[in-house]
Amino acid sequence: MILKSVVEKGVGKLTGMRTKTNGARGLLLAMVVAAALVAGAWTSGSRAATTCIKGSGKTITIGASLSLSGDFSADGQAFKRGYQLWVNNVNAHGGLLGCKVALDIVSDASSPAQVATNYQKLISSDHVDLVFGPFSSLLTVPSAKIANRFGYAMIEGAGGAPAVFATGLHNIFDVSLIIKNQLITSAKFFAGLPKSLRPKTAAYPTSNDPFTEPQLPVARAIMEKAGIKTVYANVFPAETTDYTPIASAVATTNADVVMLGSVDVPTVSAFIQAFAQQHYNPKAFIATAGPDQGADFLKAVGSNAEGVMVPNGWYYGYANAQSRAMVKAYVKQFGGRPADINADVAEGYAVGQVAQAAVNATHSLDQKKIISYLHSGITLQSVQGAVKFDSLGENVAAKAFTFQWQNSKPVQILPPGDPNSRKPEFPKRAWK
Amino acid sequence: MIPSRTALGVLGGLVALAILVGFPLAFSNPTTTTIAFFVLIFMIATTAWNAFSGLSGYIALGHAVFFGSGAYALAIGAEKLHLSGGWSVFALVPVSGVVAGVIAVPFGLVALRTRRHTFVVITIAIFFIFQLLAFNLGITGGSSGLQTPTPLWTAVGYNQRFYYVAAAILVLTVAMACGIRYSRFGLQLLAIRDDEDRARGLGVRTRRVKLLAFVASAIPTGMAGGVYAYFLGQIFPQFAFDPLFDISIALMAFFGGLGTLTGPLLGALVLESLQQEFTLNFSAGSLYLIVYGALFLVVILLLPRGVVPTLSSLAPRVREQIRRRAEVPPPPDQARDVA
C-alpha cells in the first residue's frame, strides 16, 4: 500500500499536481522520518576506538546509562553527579594513564528495553573504553549480559539485589555494601541491648521489591532469636500511592521497633506522616532507603527526620580522607550543605575509583586484565571504605554502618565498636 | 496503464519482505540491530492488536497480559526444563503463544460481554490483576522476577538470531492479519465495529466472532513476549506487564491507521525507532520530554486519522488527476492546419 502511494505520488509530481493536501503532508513526514532513521542508522556506525597512549591527546571515554527521567530519576541524577565529580578529580590529577577522561551518559528513562539499547550503543557504536553500571538492580542484569558478551567489565554501585548475582556472570562488580546484610548491624544492636532496655515487639513492613525484601528476613531472624516478637510482617505493593491504611495497621500493633523496607523517600515520608497523625511513636524507626538521600529526605519530612535510622555504606561525615575531599568538591561544584549529599553520589564516585585503580594497576584498558585484577582478591580503597570482590562480584569488605538523623544531620551510630560511632538516640524523640 | 491493486499489493509485500530479510545484512551494527529487534517486537504486537481492536472497534488496553504471560511462560519453561542458552530455548516461543491464547479465552469471555468504555476499563483491570499476580505468586519469582538462560553465542551475529526469529513471527502475524482482513470473518468484525446490534440482527454470531479474533490476537503477542524475555535476559513483573506497553501499541496502531494492514507496521517502525533514537541521543537533557510530547502532538494533529488512511485517500485523487489529463483534447492549432 505504501509502495503504491509512493508510486502514485511520484506520478502526481511528474504531472505537475500540487501536493498541498493533508495526505501528502503525511507522506512527506513519513519519508522524512524514514530518511532520518536510515541516516541515524548510518551515522551511529563505527567511531574509531580510542585506546589511550600517554601524551597522544586522546580521550578515554566511559559510558553509562542512567535513569535521568522516570521512576528512578532522583537517584539517577545523584549518580550522574557522583560520576562527574570523580571524572573532574581524575582529570585534575593528570587523567587516567595520562589521558583525559570523558563521560558518555545516556538516559534510559528507567526502562529495561532502553537500557539494553543504550549499552549496545555505548559499546558497539561509541566504542567506549569502560562502562559503568546503571541505577537499580532492575536494570543491571540486561546491561551486564550485554557487557559480558562484548567482554566488558561492569563496575556498578547500585545493582546489588541477590537476583543480580544469581546470573553467574563474572564481569559484574558491585562496589557497594551487600544488600542482604544491610540491616544486620542494627538488628544486632537491638538484640544486644540489656533486657530492661530491649524492645519487646517489632514490625517489618516492606515494599515488594528485590532490593528490600531480602533484607528483612535476615534482620528478623536475629531479633526473634533475642526474644523480640514479630507483630507485623506484611509486604505492600511497590506501586502503592496511599500508604495510610498500611501505616495505620502497623500503628495499631504498637510495635517498639519498626524496620521499614523502602526504596525511596516518598514511602518513608508517607509512613512517618501517618505515624505522626496516629500519635504512634515507636522507640526506633529504621528504613532501608530514603533517609540516606540527604536533602531530599530532609525536605520531605522536616523536623520529623529526628531519630530516623538508615543503614548504608557511607554518609557525609565519614572519617575517610578520600570521602572528605569528595564532599568538599561536591559542595564547591553543586552548593548546599555536606549533610545534603545523597548517598548515591558516593556510590557513583566509588565506582569510578575502583575502575581507576584497576586501570592503573594493569596499565591498560584491557577488559580481561581489569576483570581478573578485580577478581584477584585485592583490597582497594574508595570513598565508601574498603572494596574487595568475591567470585560473584560482591563487595565483601564493605562495612555496614547505621546512621541516625540527629539535629537535621545524619550521624554514624553503629557499629558500636567503631571509633566514629556516636551515641544512638534510643528511644527516639516523638514525632511532632 | 495502472496496475491492479492486488498486483501492486503483492509487489509491495515482496519488496517489504526483501527489506526485512536484508536489513541486518546491510546494517550490521549491533545498536541498529537491537533497535530493529525491538521494532519487530512492536510490529508483531501492534499488528496482532490491530487485527482485533482495529477491526472490531473494541479498544483493548490489556494486551500486555498476553505479552507478559508469554514472557513468563518462556522463562518458567526454560527454568523447569533446565534449558541452557541456545537455539533450544526458541522452541518455547510457540508455547508462549499457546499460553497467551489459552488465557485469552476466559479473559475474552468475561470482557467481551461489555462494550466501549466499559470494555476498555475492564481490560485495564484484568491487566492489573495479572501484574499483581506476577508480583505475588511464588512461581513467577515475585518482585525479583525471573531470568532466562544466557546463550553462549559470540557478540557477532548475536542480535541477528533474535531478529530473524522475530521476523519469522512477524511474517506469520501479518499473514494472519491479512487472512482475517480479507475474509468473511474480517467483514463480520467490521460489521460489528459499525453497528453490533444490527450485525447480530443480520445473523452474525457476534460473541463467537469477537472471541475468536481476541484469541487470535493474543497468540502472536504472547510469542513476541517470549522472544523479548529471552533477548533481555531477565523479566520483572512491572516490565513484563507494563501499562506503557498497552498504550504504545494502541498509539502505534492509531498513528499508522486503525484497521489497516500496513498501518501498524508503519506505526511501530516510526514510533519505536524514533523513541529509541530520541532517548539515545537527546534524553540526557531534561527538555527531552517537552520536545517528545510536542512532536507527538504536532504529528497527531497533522494526521488525525493515521498515516495510511490519509495516504489511501490521496490515491483516488491522484488517479482522477491522471485520468483527466489523459482526456485533454489536442490543441486546436493542429486540427486547423489540416485544412
Add this chain to the structure above:
Amino acid sequence: MGSAYAKAVVDGILTGGVYALMAAGLTLIFGVMDIINIAQGIMVILGAYLSYSLSVHFGMDLFATLIITIPALFVVGVAVEWFFMRRLADRDRTAMSILVTYAVAILIEGGITQVYGVSYLQLHASYVDTSVHIFGFYLPYIYLYGFALAIVLLGALYAVLYLTRFGQSLRAALQDRRAAELIGIDVDRVRTITFGIGIAVTAAGGMVFGATNSFNPNSGYDLISRLLTIVILGGLGSIGGALVAALFMLVLEDVVAVAWSPVWSTLVFFAVLVVVLTVRPEGLFGRAATRAQ
C-alpha cells in the same frame, strides 16, 4: 481486631473523598465528550505543584491557593480543549483522544520537570501532620478538611449540573449529542467549558493529594488507572457515582489490607470491579447504554 477494621473503613472513607475530587472532573469529561483523558493524572500533579509554589513563595495557606489554582487550571483545560481536542473528528474520537491526551500529558510532565526538577515534594501545613482524637481514632485534619472540600465541590458541581441552564445544556449533550444540537445548544461551547470545569476541579484534588503524598512529575501515571476505574465503576457522567465508587474502592482495599494483606487489596478491588462491570456494564449509577450514536 474489630478496631482495626473500623479504622480501615474510616481511612477508606476519608481517602476516598480525595480520590473522588480527582475523579469528578474525569467523569464529566468522559461522559460528555467521549474523551478518555489520560492527562488527568498529570493535571492532578500540576495542581499540586501550583499549590506548592504558591504556598512556598507567597506563604499562602493551602486551601487559599485554590482561589488561584482552580481558575488557572480552568484556563489550562479550556486551552487544551481548544487547541487539541477540537481537531479530533467525531469518528474514532475516543480512540484518538487517548493519543492526544497522552501527548499532552508528556508535554506537561516535561514542562513540570523543567521547572521543578525531579525531587519529591510535599505540601506542608500545620494541619497536615496533626489529627483529632474522636472515638478512639486519630483522624488527620487534612483528610477531614479534604473530605469536606470534596463534598462542597462535588455539591457545587451537582448544583451547576442540575440548577443552571448551562448544566441543562451539558446534560442534554451528555444524553444525546445530535438532539442537543438540533434544539440549538452550542455543543462545541458546552464541550470546551465542560473540559475546563473538569480540569479546574482537579486542582482541588491535586492540592489535597499533594498534602497527603509525596509527589514528583512522574507520579501522574500511577493515578490515572485508578481514576479511570473509579469513573467507570461509578458510571460515566455521574458525579455522585464517582463519589460512591471512590469510597467503595478505598474502603474495600483498606479492609482487605487488614483482613488479608496489602499486596492483595488492589487485586481484590480489580476482581470485584470486573464482576460488577460484567453484571452492570454501565457502572453503579450510569445510564444504560442506548444504541451507539
